[in-house]
Amino acid sequence: MHPKLDNRIRVFRAEHRMSQSDLAEAIGVSRKTISTIEVGKFVPSTIIALKIADYFNVPVEEVFSLIKDEEETA
Amino acid sequence: MNQKNCAETVDRMQKGVALGMLICGLTYLAILAEDLTPKGTLNEVLDLIIMVGVVITMSVTLYAIWPALKQKLSGKLIANSEPEGFVSGAMLSSFKNGWIAITFSISILLGLSSQLELLDLDIRFYFTSLFAIAVLSVSISFFCLTRDDGLEELEE
Numbered sequence: 479m480h481p482k483l484d485n486r487i488r489v490f491r492a493e494h495r496m497s498q499s500d501l502a503e504a505i506g507v508s509r510k511t512i513s514t515i516e517v518g519k520f521v522p523s524t525i526i527a528l529k530i531a532d533y534f535n536v537p538v539e540e541v542f543s544l545i546k547d548e549e550e551t552a
Numbered sequence: 553m554n555q556k557n558c559a560e561t562v563d564r565m566q567k568g569v570a571l572g573m574l575i576c577g578l579t580y581l582a583i584l585a586e587d588l589t590p591k592g593t594l595n596e597v598l599d600l601i602i603m604v605g606v607v608i609t610m611s612v613t614l615y616a617i618w619p620a621l622k623q624k625l626s627g628k629l630i631a632n633s634e635p636e637g638f639v640s641g642a643m644l645s646s647f648k649n650g651w652i653a654i655t656f657s658i659s660i661l662l663g664l665s666s667q668l669e670l671l672d673l674d675i676r677f678y679f680t681s682l683f684a685i686a687v688l689s690v691s692i693s694f695f696c697l698t699r700d701d702g703l704e705e706l707e708e
Contacts, residue, residue, distance in 0.1 A: 502559065506558065506559055507559045507637050508559040508560050508562070508563045508637050508638070508639065509560075510563060510637070510638050510639060510698075511559070511637035511638045511639070514638040515638075519638070520638040520641065523636055526636075526637075
């Protein structure tokens with residue numbers, strides 16, 4: 479997982495019973511792009527993030543969130 | 553145009569171009585070896601390897617870019633307004649790494665220029681070396697960045 483960015487794409491995919499390929503096709507990216515975003519290997523562009531959130535019909539903050547450092551939360 | 557096909561086509565094209573660059577770099581290494589070996593059997597074998605390398609490089613690259621070229625020629629712009637994907641990002645990072653490698657190599661050559669003059673090698677040797685470093689560093693970097701680590705498959 480990326481040290482700063484968390485995502486819940488896998489959860490939303492499970493709720494919608496979708497594979498990575500289905501989601502990739504729906505938003506117009508490759509399956510590799512979706513899989514690398516899910517595991518935090520690739521930080522998506524704003525356009526991709528908005529497309530994913532739009533597809534699941536939720537605000538982008540529900541799909542992506544910043545991982546707060548312990549110092550910041552203290 | 554099917555969006556999935558478009559994104560997957562771009563990914564396949566990038567991977568094919570990187571493979572073409574890798575074979576091209578290896579071919580240029582063979583050219584370097586040929587320049588350093590005296591005329592004889594080994595030199596002829598290297599000459600044959602170079603010819604095969606050139607043919608494979610051109611074939612792989614043309615095969616990789618053909619689907620994109622076909623769509624461009626037919627008026628459908630591939631990846632037009634497509635968001636950048638992981639593979640495109642990896643290709644850009646690889647070009648950055650290639651630039652670092654080539655700058656580093658030139659710095660070394662400049663630093664050793666007075667010693668290299670004593671070797672009395674043809675200028676073509678240095679240009680060939682730099683070209684090989686440029687394409688090899690980009691392609692190797694690309695394949696390292698896009699390698700499957702198994703983690704992604706677990707998420708499917």
